[in-house]
Amino acid sequence: QKEVEQNSGPLSVPEGAIASLNCTYSDRGSQSFFWYRQYSGKSPELIMSIYSNGDKEDGRFTAQLNKASQYVSLLIRDSQPSDSATYLCAVIDPNAGGTSYGKLTFGQGTILTVHP
Amino acid sequence: DTGVSQDPRHKITKRGQNVTFRCDPISEHNRLYWYRQTLGQGPEFLTYFQNEAQLEKSRLLSDRFSAERPKGSFSTLEIQRTEQGDSAMYLCASRRKPRVGYGYTFGSGTRLTVV
Numbered sequence: 001q002k003e004v005e006q007n008s009g010p011l012s013v014p015e016g017a018i019a020s021l022n023c024t025y026s027d028r029g030s031q032s033f034f035w036y037r038q039y040s041g042k043s044p045e046l047i048m049s050i051y052s053n054g055d056k057e058d059g060r061f062t063a064q065l066n067k068a069s070q071y072v073s074l075l076i077r078d079s080q081p082s083d084s085a086t087y088l089c090a091v092i093d094p095n096a097g098g099t100s101y102g103k104l105t106f107g108q109g110t111i112l113t114v115h116p
Numbered sequence: 117d118t119g120v121s122q123d124p125r126h127k128i129t130k131r132g133q134n135v136t137f138r139c140d141p142i143s144e145h146n147r148l149y150w151y152r153q154t155l156g157q158g159p160e161f162l163t164y165f166q167n168e169a170q171l172e173k174s175r176l177l178s179d180r181f182s183a184e185r186p187k188g189s190f191s192t193l194e195i196q197r198t199e200q201g202d203s204a205m206y207l208c209a210s211r212r213k214p215r216v217g218y219g220y221t222f223g224s225g226t227r228l229t230v231v
Contacts, residue, residue: 008156034219043207043222044159088158090219101172102147102211102220106158 004091006107013114019076021110023089026070032092033065033072037085038109044088048074079114086111120223122208128229129198136194137226141210148191149220150183151207152176159207159222165191198230 003026013019021035032051036044050056050063050072062075072091076083086109093103121140129135141148146167151159162181164172167188177183180198185191195202205227211220 004158032219043205043225046219046221049219090158101164103149103161103164103172104151104159104220105161108156108158 004089004105004107006087006089006110008108008110010111010113013079013112015079015081015114015116017079017114019079019083019112019114021074021076021087021089021112022071023073023107024071025089025091027091027093028067028070030091030093033063034090034104035061035063035072035074036088036090036106037083038088039085076112079112081114081116084112084114120208120210120221122206122223122226124226125224126227126229128231131200131230132197134194134196135198135228136192137206137208137228139191139193139208139210139223141190141208142221145210145212146188147211147220148185149209150191150193151209151222153205153207153225154203162193162206195228198228200230203228203230 006023035048037047038044048061048063050065053065053067056063060077064073088109089107090104093105123138148165150162153159162174162177163183165185168185180196183193205225207225208223209220
């Protein structure tokens, strides 16, 4: 059973702190990993993608991938109240027609609250 | 690049009625996806089109659901004889031929409420 698991939270951090969001996946063949941010009542917004082991930084966001341990994480530095949202981890299903299909499997999301 | 457009944004319908949603992908994107999201859950894959061909359908897509993409442009998702369990956000996304690590963008979604 292919799964993507996240702690649903809520995760609460003070403004200016580092928020750490974690995700594990079950299929070792997975190659591409994404983090989406979703504000209440809105659609998911892509914020990071990663496919190589290690870290990838983009502004205040850092995605980390460890394929051996089958986990991917998202760090948000200098957290702001505007970062309060649900963060969704997504993985491309490698067995659905290969990567060309691009079918994503999502975790249930982690609710992040940044308080002033 | 005007983004993925979905219509309507909200739909309230009575149980047993049929509803149809429309998705206009980003122009020249030949891949189109439909997802469904219920409260507190991540989006769940429903179906995938490459051009006009429907290449994969989830088991979630019962025989009451049908999706089309005539001429490989816009797509429609129809739900017949709606049930209260169909209440959800229906999301559409599109992209070009993907490269590894290339994600896709969702439209604003259609929120369906079945009463």
